[in-house]
Amino acid sequence: MRFLHFLWIFLTPFLQILLGNEIFLVSSQCLDDQKSLLLQLKGSFQYDSTLSNKLARWNQNRTECCNWDGVTCDLSGHVIALELDNQTISSGIENASALFRLQYLERLNLAYNKFNVSIPVGIGNLTNLKYLNLSNAGFVGQIPMILSRLTRLITLDLSTLFPDFDQPLKLENPNLSHFIENSTELRELYLDGVDLSAQGTEWCQSLSSYLPNLTVLSLRTCRISGPVDESLSNLHFLSIIHLDQNNLSTTVPEYFANFSNLISLTLSSCNLRGTFPERIFQVPVLESLDLSNNELLLGSIPIFLPNGSLRRIILSYTNFSGSLPDTISDLQNLSRFELSNCNFSGPIPSTMANLTNLAYLDLSFNNFTGSIPHFQRSKKLTHLDLSRNGLTGLLSRAHFEGLSELVYINLGDNSLNGTLPAYIFELPSLQQLFLNSNQFVGQVDEFRNASSSLLDTVDLRNNHLNGSIPKSTFEIGRLKVLSLSSNFFRGSCPSTSLGG
Ligand SMILES: *[C@@H]1O[C@H](CO)[C@@H](O)[C@H](O)[C@H]1NC(C)=O
Ligand SMILES: *[C@@H]1O[C@H](CO)[C@@H](O)[C@H](O)[C@H]1NC(C)=O
Ligand SMILES: *[C@@H]1O[C@H](CO)[C@@H](O)[C@H](O)[C@H]1NC(C)=O
Ligand SMILES: *[C@@H]1O[C@H](CO)[C@@H](O)[C@H](O)[C@H]1NC(C)=O
Ligand SMILES: *[C@@H]1O[C@H](CO)[C@@H](O)[C@H](O)[C@H]1NC(C)=O
Ligand SMILES: *[C@@H]1O[C@H](CO)[C@@H](O)[C@H](O)[C@H]1NC(C)=O
Ligand SMILES: *[C@@H]1O[C@H](CO)[C@@H](O)[C@H](O)[C@H]1NC(C)=O
Ligand SMILES: *[C@@H]1O[C@H](CO)[C@@H](O)[C@H](O)[C@H]1NC(C)=O
Ligand SMILES: *[C@@H]1O[C@H](CO)[C@@H](O)[C@H](O)[C@H]1NC(C)=O
Ligand SMILES: *[C@@H]1O[C@H](CO)[C@@H](O)[C@H](O)[C@H]1NC(C)=O
Ligand SMILES: *[C@@H]1O[C@H](CO)[C@@H](O)[C@H](O)[C@H]1NC(C)=O
Ligand SMILES: *[C@@H]1O[C@H](CO)[C@@H](O)[C@H](O)[C@H]1NC(C)=O
Numbered sequence: 311m312r313f314l315h316f317l318w319i320f321l322t323p324f325l326q327i328l329l330g331n332e333i334f335l336v337s338s339q340c341l342d343d344q345k346s347l348l349l350q351l352k353g354s355f356q357y358d359s360t361l362s363n364k365l366a367r368w369n370q371n372r373t374e375c376c377n378w379d380g381v382t383c384d385l386s387g388h389v390i391a392l393e394l395d396n397q398t399i400s401s402g403i404e405n406a407s408a409l410f411r412l413q414y415l416e417r418l419n420l421a422y423n424k425f426n427v428s429i430p431v432g433i434g435n436l437t438n439l440k441y442l443n444l445s446n447a448g449f450v451g452q453i454p455m456i457l458s459r460l461t462r463l464i465t466l467d468l469s470t471l472f473p474d475f476d477q478p479l480k481l482e483n484p485n486l487s488h489f490i491e492n493s494t495e496l497r498e499l500y501l502d503g504v505d506l507s508a509q510g511t512e513w514c515q516s517l518s519s520y521l522p523n524l525t526v527l528s529l530r531t532c533r534i535s536g537p538v539d540e541s542l543s544n545l546h547f548l549s550i551i552h553l554d555q556n557n558l559s560t561t562v563p564e565y566f567a568n569f570s571n572l573i574s575l576t577l578s579s580c581n582l583r584g585t586f587p588e589r590i591f592q593v594p595v596l597e598s599l600d601l602s603n604n605e606l607l608l609g610s611i612p613i614f615l616p617n618g619s620l621r622r623i624i625l626s627y628t629n630f631s632g633s634l635p636d637t638i639s640d641l642q643n644l645s646r647f648e649l650s651n652c653n654f655s656g657p658i659p660s661t662m663a664n665l666t667n668l669a670y671l672d673l674s675f676n677n678f679t680g681s682i683p684h685f686q687r688s689k690k691l692t693h694l695d696l697s698r699n700g701l702t703g704l705l706s707r708a709h710f711e712g713l714s715e716l717v718y719i720n721l722g723d724n725s726l727n728g729t730l731p732a733y734i735f736e737l738p739s740l741q742q743l744f745l746n747s748n749q750f751v752g753q754v755d756e757f758r759n760a761s762s763s764l765l766d767t768v769d770l771r772n773n774h775l776n777g778s779i780p781k782s783t784f785e786i787g788r789l790k791v792l793s794l795s796s797n798f799f800r801g802s803c804p805s806t807s808l809g810g
Contacts, residue, residue, distance in 0.1 A: 340375035341387040348375055348389065350408035357423075358398040365397045388414035395421040395443065403430050410435045419443040421467070429468075429479075431456045443467040445500065450477040453504070455484045461492045469528060470503035480505035487516035498526035502552070507533035514539030521545070525571070528552040536560030547571055554578045554600070562607075566590050576600040578624070586630075588612040591620070600624040602648070613637045626650040626672070633657070639664040650695065651675040658683055658696070666690075674698050674720065682721070686711045697722040697744065704728035705750075710737060720744040722769065727751065730775075739764060746771040746793065753777030754794075765789055772796040 352368050359366040364379035376383035382391035389412050403409075403425050410432030418439060425448040433442070434456030442460065445467045453468065460466075468479060481489050481501075486509045490496065499521065506513060506529065513534050517524060518541040525547045536558035542548075543565040551566070554576050561584030566575065572593045578600050586601065586609035594615070601607060602624045610632035614620075618641045626648045633656030638644070644665050650672045657680035658673065668688040672695040681703030685691055692715050701724040709731075710716065716737050722744040729752035734743065741764050750773040766788045776798035 339387045340373065340383065344383070344387060344389045344412070345373075345375040347408040347412055348378070348381065351406055351412075354406045354408065355397075355399045355402040357400065362397040362399075365394060365399070382417070384414065390414050390438075391417035393417070393419045395419045395423070397423060399423040399425065401425065401427070403427065406430070407432065409433075412436070413438065415439055417441040420447050421445040422447065424448045426450065428452065429454055429457065433457060434459045436460065437462065439463055441465045445469045446471055449479055450474050451479065452483065453479055453481050453489065455489070458484065458489050458492060461495070463493055463496055465498040466493075466496060467498070467500040468504055469500040469530075473503035473505075473531065478503060478505045480508070482508040485509050486513055487520075490516065490520045492520075494520060494522070496521050497523055497547075499524060500526065500528040501532060502528050502530040503532070504529075505533050507535075509534060511535055511537065511539070514542040518542055518544040523547055526550040529556065530576075531555040534558070538563050540565070543568065545569075549595075550574045552576045553580060555580070557581050559583070562586050562590070562601075564589070567593060569593065570595070572596055573619075574598040577604070579603040582607040585609055586628075592618075595619050597643070598622040601628055601630075602626040604628050611635060611638075614640045616640045617642075620644055621667075622646040624648045625652055628652055630654065634659050634662075636661045638662055641665070643667055645690070646670040648672040649676060654678060656680075658701075660684075663687055669693070669715075671695070682709060682726075684708045685713060689713065689715070691716050692739075693718045695720040696724070699724055701726060705731055705734070707731045707733040710734055714738050716740055718742045721748065722746040724748050730754070730770075735765070741765060742767040744769045745773070748773055750775060754799075763788065767791040769793040770797065774798065776800075 348368060349370060352365055355365065357365055368378045372378065375381060376387065380393045381389055384390045392415060404427055415436050416438050418436065421443045428451040429444060429449045431454050434454065437459060439460050440462050442463060470479060473479065481504060486506050517527065524545050527548060528550065530552050534556045537560040538558065548569050549571040550573060558580040560582065562577065562582060564587045567587055567589035573595055574597060575590065576598065582604040583606040586607055588610065591612055592615055597619050598621060605627055607628045609628065609630045611634060613635045614637040620641045621643045622645065629652065631653035633654065636659045638659055639661035645667050646669060653676065655677040658678050660683045663683045663685065664687060666687050667690060669690045670693045671691065674695045674697040676699055678699040678701060680701065682696060682701055686708060689712065691713050694716065697720040703726060705726060705728065710733060717739050718741065725748060727749040730745065730750050743765065746769040752775060754770065754775055754777065767790065771793045774797065
């Protein structure tokens with residue numbers, strides 16, 4: 311025993327180096343006082359024991375409390391991490407004095423519970439915390455001043471997806487500036503859904519003066535206003551900027567392109583205006599860009615440099631225009647590309663055929679012309695919407711061959727012509743197919759037995775299809791909607807036809 315103890319002491323520095331001194335995954339002997347605090351804590355919480363998969367299993371009879379689910383100890387047996395997220399806890403935090411006496415805690419996660427009270431001041435006693443996650447936990451009202459005593463925090467997550475309409479979490483008094491003034495070690499700040507309106511336009515100055523090493527700034531739906539101040543450019547390490555759903559009414563600063571660590575920039579529904587700086591598309595590590603729902607935002611897509619990292623580009627409902635560069639194929643990781651309801655024109659580059667990771671493509675409601683590229687190499691494609699453009703040409707088997715994950719195809723409202731390749735009806739995952747309002751000709755009857763069994767909606771309205779109405783064609787599978795009106799069919803409607 312003594313030898314083992316010696317060994318622990320000897321190994322500790324190495325483990326600390328190995329594990330980054332963040333969290334010890336090494337189990338150790340539970341201390342009695344720590345165990346008793348944990349049991350008191352369990353006793354003070356109300357939760358649904360049938361749905362809680364951690365708390366409910368804490369048990370007096372299992373002596374080794376450091377092995378309890380959600381509990382981590384350091385080598386001396388002090389509880390240093392408590393992960394009680396999603397445990398259906400509905401009350402008892404106000405009186406959970408045992409929690410506030412777990413003095414060694416460095417990590418506390420109470421996310422996704424249902425507290426419906428303000429954040430208890432006792433948490434301010436846990437001054438060793440480096441990680442505090444109270445996201446989506448039901449906390450309401452003013453965030454208490456005493457939390458600003460947690461000056462060792464590196465990560466703070468107080469975000470809420472669906473803030474309480476009447477009493478959202480807010481930073482009014484103290485305001486953001488006052489609240490963070492001593493939290494200089496913060497690197498990750500998530501305050502989505504927290505009302506920061508009291509901060510006026512000074513939020514940028516506050517962040518840049520107090521949190522120089524910030525890497526994550528997530529302030530969605532925070533009621534902050536623009537402009538985005540120049541001072542934010544001092545936060546050189548920013549890698550995630552999420553400011554969606556704030557009425558910023560401003561332009562996107564050019565200096566965002568200088569954040570060399572920028573991985574994710576999302577600014578949807580921010581009432582942005584002016585011209586979006588093209589250089590931001592070229593930040594080498596950028597993976598995700600969402601500017602959707604900014605109808606006054608002008609911009610165009612520049613040429614891409616080889617080996618770009620972009621995975622997600624979402625520009626729907628903006629005033630972006632121009633054509634797509636052939637270099638789009640350099641974005642080998644591109645998986646989601648949404649440009650619906652913009653003003654793009656010109657051809658869809660045939661080089662898109664080389665995007666092997668493409669899963670979701672929506673170019674609808676633009677002015678694209680020319681033919682549709684072949685997508686056979688985009689094996690992961692599930693959603694293809696090219697509707698409401700000026701696309702022309704024929705559809706062939708080669709357009710879709712081997713796309714076994716394709717669920718949705720919408721090519722409606724274009725000027726496509728020729729006959730329909732039977733192959734399109736054979737795609738094994740296809741559920742919805744819209745080919746309406748084109749100039750397709752020929753007989754639908756040709757692909758009598760081709761209908762995919764998952765297909766539930768087929769819209770062929772407003773084409774030049776003829777022949778007899780294909781009674782048998784679509785009677786197999788799950789077809790619920792078959793629209794054939796405004797064609798040149800003869801005979802009566804098939805029984806599956808619900809849409810004309
Ligand atoms: C603990 O063990 C005792 C005796 O072994 C038993 O009576 C009791 O039900 C156990 N308690 C729990 C919570 O399992
Ligand atoms: C919470 O746990 C339930 C099952 O116990 C699970 O279905 C749900 O996805 C979890 N929610 C979150 C946000 O982790
Ligand atoms: C908390 O404890 C106080 C007194 O100790 C008591 O009056 C109050 O009802 C308790 N609150 C809850 C929610 O249990
Ligand atoms: C939260 O508590 C308030 C009273 O403080 C109550 O009006 C409201 O209905 C509660 N909300 C939920 C979701 O329980
Ligand atoms: C916080 O710590 C102080 C002493 O450091 C103590 O007096 C107080 O009761 C503690 N608060 C809570 C809620 O545990
Ligand atoms: C907070 O916890 C939730 C639930 O476990 C998790 O989804 C979220 O990513 C956490 N936030 C941070 C910043 O780690
Ligand atoms: C920050 O620290 C200073 C100096 O210790 C102190 O005077 C001030 O009250 C602290 N601010 C907050 C918000 O706690
Ligand atoms: C920021 O990080 C640098 C090195 O990464 C460190 O020297 C500096 O002390 C940090 N600043 C603060 C305020 O934590
Ligand atoms: C934030 O609060 C501090 C201290 O109460 C105050 O001096 C400052 O003016 C406030 N800032 C704003 C923008 O209201
Ligand atoms: C696809 O990439 C290959 C090389 O990887 C290249 O030779 C070919 O021209 C590209 N095709 C298109 C349509 O960009
Ligand atoms: C498409 O382009 C044509 C001519 O280039 C123009 O007349 C038309 O208004 C454009 N349509 C849209 C929706 O931008
Ligand atoms: C399809 O339309 C193009 C013009 O867009 C025309 O040149 C071609 O002849 C048409 N093909 C068929 C089969 O109708």
